[in-house]
Amino acid sequence: MQQESIFKEIPAQDSNIFSIGHRLHIKFAGDKGTCVSLFNNDVLVKSIDLSDSVAKRLFIVEAVELGAIKIHLAEALQISRQSIDNYLNAKRYFGLEGLINNYSPTRSKNIRKQRLENINKRGIGNKTDIIQEIRQEEQEGLPQQTELVFGQDLMKGINSEDQPFTEEHDWEPSRYAGVFPYLMTLIHLNNWLEMVIRYFGDKYKIFFAFLLLFAKGMRSIEQIKNVFRREAGLVLGIRRLPIRQQLRGWLYSACKMELASQMLREYFRKQVLTGTVATWLWFADGHLLPYTGKQKTHHAFNTQRQIMVPGRTNIVSCDINGKVVDFEIQEGKGDMRAYLVALGQKWQEVIEEGPVMIFDREGYGADFFYKMNQAGVAFVTWEKHIDTKKLNDIQPDQFKEEFEVNGKTYRVFEDEKVFTHTIENEKISFALRRINLWNVTANRKTCALSNSDVNKMNTQQCATAILNRWGASENTFKHMGDRHPLNYQPGYEFFESEKQIIVNPEIKKIKRELNQKKKKLEKLCKKLSKSSQVFNKDGSIRENSKHERLKAQIQEEEIQIQQLNEKYKQLPQKIDTSSLEDYGCFQQISNESKYLFDFVTSSAWNARKKMVEWLSQYFDNKNECVDLFYAITNCHGWIKSDNQKVIVRLEPLQQPSRRSAQIQFCRKLNDLAVTTPSGKLLQIEVGSSPFG
Numbered sequence: 001m002q003q004e005s006i007f008k009e010i011p012a013q014d015s016n017i018f019s020i021g022h023r024l025h026i027k028f029a030g031d032k033g034t035c036v037s038l039f040n041n042d043v044l045v046k047s048i049d050l051s052d053s054v055a056k057r058l059f060i061v062e063a064v065e066l067g068a069i070k071i072h073l074a075e076a077l078q079i080s081r082q083s084i085d086n087y088l089n090a091k092r093y094f095g096l097e098g099l100i101n102n103y104s105p106t107r108s109k110n111i112r113k114q115r116l117e118n119i120n121k122r123g124i125g126n127k128t129d130i131i132q133e134i135r136q137e138e139q140e141g142l143p144q145q146t147e148l149v150f151g152q153d154l155m156k157g158i159n160s161e162d163q164p165f166t167e168e169h170d171w172e173p174s175r176y177a178g179v180f181p182y183l184m185t186l187i188h189l190n191n192w193l194e195m196v197i198r199y200f201g202d203k204y205k206i207f208f209a210f211l212l213l214f215a216k217g218m219r220s221i222e223q224i225k226n227v228f229r230r231e232a233g234l235v236l237g238i239r240r241l242p243i244r245q246q247l248r249g250w251l252y253s254a255c256k257m258e259l260a261s262q263m264l265r266e267y268f269r270k271q272v273l274t275g276t277v278a279t280w281l282w283f284a285d286g287h288l289l290p291y292t293g294k295q296k297t298h299h300a301f302n303t304q305r306q307i308m309v310p311g312r313t314n315i316v317s318c319d320i321n322g323k324v325v326d327f328e329i330q331e332g333k334g335d336m337r338a339y340l341v342a343l344g345q346k347w348q349e350v351i352e353e354g355p356v357m358i359f360d361r362e363g364y365g366a367d368f369f370y371k372m373n374q375a376g377v378a379f380v381t382w383e384k385h386i387d388t389k390k391l392n393d394i395q396p397d398q399f400k401e402e403f404e405v406n407g408k409t410y411r412v413f414e415d416e417k418v419f420t421h422t423i424e425n426e427k428i429s430f431a432l433r434r435i436n437l438w439n440v441t442a443n444r445k446t447c448a449l450s451n452s453d454v455n456k457m458n459t460q461q462c463a464t465a466i467l468n469r470w471g472a473s474e475n476t477f478k479h480m481g482d483r484h485p486l487n488y489q490p491g492y493e494f495f496e497s498e499k500q501i502i503v504n505p506e507i508k509k510i511k512r513e514l515n516q517k518k519k520k521l522e523k524l525c526k527k528l529s530k531s532s533q534v535f536n537k538d539g540s541i542r543e544n545s546k547h548e549r550l551k552a553q554i555q556e557e558e559i560q561i562q563q564l565n566e567k568y569k570q571l572p573q574k575i576d577t578s579s580l581e582d583y584g585c586f587q588q589i590s591n592e593s594k595y596l597f598d599f600v601t602s603s604a605w606n607a608r609k610k611m612v613e614w615l616s617q618y619f620d621n622k623n624e625c626v627d628l629f630y631a632i633t634n635c636h637g638w639i640k641s642d643n644q645k646v647i648v649r650l651e652p653l654q655q656p657s658r659r660s661a662q663i664q665f666c667r668k669l670n671d672l673a674v675t676t677p678s679g680k681l682l683q684i685e686v687g688s689s690p691f692g
Helices: 054-063 070-077 082-101 113-119 128-141 177-190 193-217 221-226 229-236 244-256 260-273 336-346 366-375 388-392 459-467 504-531 546-570 592-616 622-633 658-671
Strands: 018-021 024-029 037-041 043-049 169-174 281-290 297-303 307-319 324-331 355-359 379-382 403-406 408-423 424-440 444-450 493-496 501-503 572-578 587-588 639-640 646-651 681-686
Touching: 024 070, 037 681, 043 054, 054 070, 054 082, 070 082, 082 244, 082 622, 169 229, 177 193, 177 229, 177 260, 177 592, 177 622, 177 639, 177 646, 177 658, 177 681, 193 221, 193 229, 193 244, 193 260, 221 244, 229 639, 244 592, 260 324, 260 592, 281 297, 281 324, 281 336, 307 336, 324 336, 324 592, 336 355, 355 459, 366 408, 366 424, 366 592, 379 459, 379 646, 388 444, 408 459, 424 459, 444 459, 459 504, 501 504, 504 546, 592 622, 592 658, 622 658, 658 681
Parallel strands: 281 355, 355 379, 646 681
Antiparallel strands: 018 024, 024 037, 037 043, 169 639, 281 307, 297 307, 307 324, 379 444, 403 408, 408 424, 424 444, 493 587, 501 572, 639 646
16 A cells, blocks of 8 residues: 655646745635645645735745745746846845835846836835835935844845854854954944945845954955855854955945945935934044056046045045044045035034034135035134245244143134135125144144034134144054955946046147247247348348248247137136047946945944944043953854844953953953844853863
8 A cells, every 4th residue: 555645745636826936835825726725745825916016026936945846836827937036136235124125136226226217106015015105205314213123024135044143153263353342332332233224235245254354454355265165154143255256246246236325325314313423513524445456537636646546546534533424535636625515514403513524635625614504514624835934933922822732732822814705706705713723742734624603613722723633643544444444345336437628738738839939939939039130242231141040930830829829718627528539538436335244344433433432431441441452353153043142252462451351341241232133142252272
């Protein structure tokens, strides 16, 4: 007698039932066969109405994820195999939002364009309602109600094996256990992990790889080849860190979604609203992002070499503690002035007292100062074109206020400087506060300018603020370069730039010819001055003499110079390169991958600043707190994961005072009660090896 199978057989005589593989089958119901049910081992999984296109797409994707064979499913539902692949790719690249709105996964369309195309379409289902609420809040510039998609709901769109820290294992050693405090602090400060998953789904893992690069001081993805991938993957919660090629695949998939700018806007806003960054003084500076490839790009200014080189400008703003507040990458030299005006206006509704923008001399100018006054943006900057002799003649007794910064003595006094700005042939005068500053220690004098109200910032506060943009006192940007790879871009993609206006090549050609003609004319005039007039026997001027020939040549050169000047006046100063033949267009470098990398490094930099603040409470020697922090984050250790929590154990430091601070620091992190989006508790401790 044949043994009965543990799986029930599908009745062959029922024409409404179709097997789709892996013990799955679907059954049609209704007069027109519009209702369909999915069964797994004869157990009902889901029923839908095929007239609902959104429900149909979700039904198809869920069936394939359960193991349905695509060709069988396509035949049963009378659709093409390509349609199934399109639905799967839409979810893969754009998440549930892309699947619900039926976004196209082709390279010709990006998610931003497709959102605009679908913005007026009415969605169906709870997920679409959530996405619509999030989108509406982003358009209004309000903080997102992230609790709508946090927790278990956030994890539904990610396979269980791709979720962070889902693997359960006993104690395993890891050389990268010290990276764990970064992750705990980032999750605590701004719900960092939940925000990344909400935007990028299962592609959050590329951000973990970037976090590892920053925490271990690695400067590029290429250095991943030196990492023990299993040990790094355990600490990051992704099982095993992949090879470089797969990491770049993750990066490409994340960049293709084009969500970096949108995520950065939310992140910057959340930092301000949660008090992660200070909001009184913001220091802005531009950093060159050089490009040395073969593509033709616009040029930016290299401060060290004092020349223009191919590249872009990354304008970064930091608070008084050196935490990154905002950054923006601009093509070519960039526009620092427009950035400062926009940044100040952006936060006026949120920050009542500030921010006060502190910037260097590159923003100097009466027209710019007038715009800052009109926009209501307070600022402090250095004065340019200072009359050094007049400044040195000021008597020492006028510098009445005295203070110290970084062990140096300064004295200040305040007066006014009047500027004139012309608008539509009308001259407008306005005055700014001038801070006369005397470095007594070095016996140097200079001046600063400010438009801030006296009640908001007194003279000494203005001087102290601008000193943070000067020499040894500058603690905002110069100390960031050692740990923050400002110039690194993980991947390059090019597209045609919108800025194709260049200086007319004919102008350069005419200037070159004019210079040559003028030099030749000068030589002829010198020869003429040395030659003498020659006369015939009858007293008339000899026409073929050298003197006469030189005069004729000079006259000819003067006529040609006059013609070139007339031609120069008629030519346009700038032209569009698209109007020229055989002239290469400027290419623009995509900022997407750079934004993703800088998002991780800047948020990790801010987390590092916060952790050093916590650590300084448990360690007496404040000068060694940063070194102690890096000693802790470079510790080896062990990691254990069960169904409720993840525990990382760090090896203890040898020096008793440092070990005590290390233990207290770990207790502080545990007190934060940090959890993953799936609900797992993250814990860290200090102790000996669990293997004895």
